[in-house]
Amino acid sequence: MILEGNVWRYGDNVDTDVIIPARYLNTADPQALAAHCMEDIDPTFAGKVKPGDIIVAGRNFGCGSSREHAPLAIKTSGVTCVIADGFARIFYRNGINIGLPLVELGAAVAEIKNGDRIRVDLGVGSIENLASGKKFAIQPLPGFIQDIAKAGGLINYVKGEKA
């Protein structure tokens, strides 16, 4: 799978409260959540994000709540992939379960700036910064997790199993 889009760049410890504040959690409707995505860290995001855009952030992205509303809001907003120096555990798991690709790039995320256009090849395992021409290798996902991704998320994966 090849993804290409413009970068929304954020720092370390982007938490689930700023991705989707609790005041909007009286609904789990993905469109309603997407309308407030990233609101407390970047009020411009929801209005300006374009389908295909990519979030690039620092360490511990998605720390905090188990609310799956957070990756769901990001995915529904049109973002195709989140690249970070590292992800909080529950957020990473939730991303896999709903089919939002998450890529750990380590400290090399520093080479990607806000507004850069990047190409992510999840099959080959590479990221190319089309703005700077720099290329980075990424780790392939573990087989078990690839199986969940191939099934289109955890629920389809479970449905495919024998009860």
Add this chain to the structure above:
Amino acid sequence: MGMTMTEKILARCAGLDKVVPGQLIKCRVDLVLANDITGPPAIVEFDKIGRPVFDRHKIALVPDHFTPNKDIKSAEQAKALRDFAKKHAITNYWEVGRMGIEHVLLPEEGLIAPGELIIGADSHTCTYGALGAFASGVGHTDAGAAMATGDTWFKVPSAIKVELTGKPSRWVTGKDVILTLIGMIGVEGARYQALEFTGPGVAALSMTDRFTIANMAVEAGAKNGIFPVDGATEAYLADKVKRPFTPVAADPDAEYAQTVAIDLGSLAPVVAMPHLPENVKPATELAHIAIDQAVIGSCTNGRLDDLAQAASVLAGRKIHPDVRAIVIPGSQQIYAEAMARGYIATFIRAGAVVSTPTCGPCLGGYMGILAAGERAVSTTNRNFRGRMGHVDSEVYLASPAVAAASAVTGHISDPREVMK
């Protein structure tokens, strides 16, 4: 090579003799939890699978985040949870008025036993590690799938051994222990790892302290936090858990990724400053921080000992005129006992409000929401930007004693100074 407590529980639930860090395993769960925010979308995912619930006695549904319903939308969410509980004859459902905050309620109701594996669609599910269980927060899709299958998947975590020695002095609590630890290792210091608490210092910690410490394991990024099972654990469980259970202990030759040593006797009351739980400072150094609100309660610090501690600070004293103090008992049972012991009267005489059990202000859900520029000292577990209200408000995390002392003086205060 031996196994850690976490590895032993995961191995048992996976039906394996041995597991090692990094291994991907499928585990049988002993309990699946969801609340009124995560339950309704979990039910949607569950319904897609098209199977009955795996065990109607092993699902717990707790309406605690936006209940009593704060608005029409949250009423619809609570109704979805209630209707599902009725439809599937879920035995572990508690209605408003007979409930509590999930992580206070479930141990109190005897739903958690040593050696068990619990997943919950709430990040503070790790609280149950205080009882020697493996407990971890997951999202609503994981919870919905597990409600149908009784299974979930895990990557076996490596573990950090937290070696506790000594005995905490008066006014040093479990909150000070966990905040000090997070200050030492950072908010991602235990990311993807287990935090295993051990050492002679464990015996000096009450069950309340242990619940508070395990509750905030996730604030260090941990998958779970877990305590050994000792006499205090057994005494706590005695009138609660009737079913058989099998405690596990770490092998003497278990391998840990890292050891962190903490002498409980050296600790002081501390506070985590905005906007991360790792920004820890001694309370005495923050006397210049004036506060607008104090919140005492939550799944972290809403237990009877917590309220007793706050009451002993507030007895015969008055809340500062510029401070709103909100006290939230963790369950109806705790509320009733606090009333019988006179704590509630103490809070009201001091000028605090006392609420029904709810997560309310902790996550900026409702009640006690902060305006722009306001500051709260709170016994809750997170101080992220905008957590308790306006994005330009601030939350300082502290123990019930520090929160109560600060409510009296109007600025962040060490209880030892107020209680002189």
